[in-house]
Amino acid sequence: MIEIIPAIDIIGGKCVRLSEGDFARKTVYDDDPASVARRFADAGIRRLHVVDLDGAKTGSPKNLTVLERIAAINELTVDFGGGIKNDRDIAAAFDAGAAIVSVGSVAVKDPATLERWIGKYGGERIFLGADARDGMIAVNGWQTATEYVVVPFLQRWVDAGIKSAFVTDISKDGMLAGPAVELYKDVVAAMPQLALVASGGVSSMDDIRELDRIGCAGVIIGKAIYEGRVTVEEISEYVG
Numbered sequence: 053m054i055e056i057i058p059a060i061d062i063i064g065g066k067c068v069r070l071s072e073g074d075f076a077r078k079t080v081y082d083d084d085p086a087s088v089a090r091r092f093a094d095a096g097i098r099r100l101h102v103v104d105l106d107g108a109k110t111g112s113p114k115n116l117t118v119l120e121r122i123a124a125i126n127e128l129t130v131d132f133g134g135g136i137k138n139d140r141d142i143a144a145a146f147d148a149g150a151a152i153v154s155v156g157s158v159a160v161k162d163p164a165t166l167e168r169w170i171g172k173y174g175g176e177r178i179f180l181g182a183d184a185r186d187g188m189i190a191v192n193g194w195q196t197a198t199e200y201v202v203v204p205f206l207q208r209w210v211d212a213g214i215k216s217a218f219v220t221d222i223s224k225d226g227m228l229a230g231p232a233v234e235l236y237k238d239v240v241a242a243m244p245q246l247a248l249v250a251s252g253g254v255s256s257m258d259d260i261r262e263l264d265r266i267g268c269a270g271v272i273i274g275k276a277i278y279e280g281r282v283t284v285e286e287i288s289e290y291v292g
Contacts, residue, residue, distance in 0.1 A: 054264035056290045057249065058092050059101045059274035060085050060122070062115045062134075068105070069275045073183075073222050075109065081278045086121035093127045095284040096291040100130050101154070101218070101251075101272045107135025116148045123149025131179045137162070142169060146177075154218070156181035157191035159209060160198055167212055175213035179249075182206055184235070185222045202235065203242050216247035218272055224253030228275060231259055233266065240267040255281050260290070 061068050063078065067085040071077040082088050089100055102122060106114035112135045113119075123130045132145050133154030145153050153173075159166050159180060170178055182202055183190050189200040206217055219239060221232035231253040239248050247269035254260060254276045263271050276282040 053290060054260065054268055055099060055249075055270035056097065056260070056287045057099045057101045057131075057270050057272045058097055058277055059103065059251075059272050060088055061103045061105050061274065062118055063105045065115060065118055067278075069278060070105070071227060075105070079275075079278075085118050086125070089122040089125055089128060092284070093125050096288065097284070098127060098129060098291075099270075100128055102130055102132045102150075103154075104132070104134030108133075109135075111135050111137055113141055113145060116144055119145065119148045119150060123151075133179070133181060138165070142173075146173075152177050152179045154179040154181050156183055159205075160189060160191050160200060166209075170213045176215045178214060180206070180209050180214045180217040182217055182219045183222055184219065184232075187235070190222060203238055206239060206246065207243060210243050210246050214246075216249060216269065218249035218251045218270075220251040220272075221253065227253060228255040228279070228281060229253055230255060231263060231271075233262060236263065236268055237266050257282060257286050260287070264290075 062085055066080050067082040067088050068078050068080050104113050104115040119132050129151045131152035131154050132150035136142050136155050137158055142153055184202045187202055189198045189205050224232055231250050236250050249270035250263045250268045251272040254273050260271055
């Protein structure tokens with residue numbers, strides 16, 4: 053059964069969402085991300101995807117104190133990312149309470165470091181983010197395009213020991229226009245051993261059921277929850 057993973061995106065210590073990764077198109081949903089996390093935990097959610105958007109933009113985590121407050125909620129497993137580029141950053145994220153660290157840009161820019169982290173922390177504690185625009189990987193908080201194609205990029209890291217990855221179609225993210233189902237089908241077909249987490253575009257329970265049907269291990273949901281398109285009550289069939 054697919055795992056529901058609500059997203060908490062943080063700018064300036066507040067819970068926000070962007071549209072298509074555009075920092076100029078920001079909606080603030082709550083001034084206290086930890087209270088949002090508590091509401092999810094009380095509803096039976098057991099995993100959160102926490103993104104330090106300030107960190108993603110600047111290249112170094114900026115909201116570790118917020119992470120500490122969220123991770124103090126014992127029922128939750130928190131994966132945390134945003135600007136984690138070096139040994140100091142990843143150690144600080146784990147020290148602040150992250151159970152899993154999500155990385156993206158470092159896989160493109162400094163693969164030797166990511167290989168070393170997989171060896172040190174274990175592939176199951178590194179959540180690989182593959183952010184795509186027109187089928188190509190983008191980095192630096194979605195601001196920089198690369199020449200890497202999604203499926204071969206993921207395969208390279210599965211071979212290196214990565215167990216799970218989340219793939220975001222940037223054009224879908226925050227747009228409530230439906231997820232990138234065809235892209236996810238391609239990934240599942242190519243790498244059935246990878247725990248694939250869909251991210252971006254979910255607007256309804258039908259989207260979640262479709263992602264479950266095609267074999268996604270999890271789905272990250274942000275705007276659809278915050279705007280009431282998908283309620284915690286509705287996702288109860290996938291919780292617990």
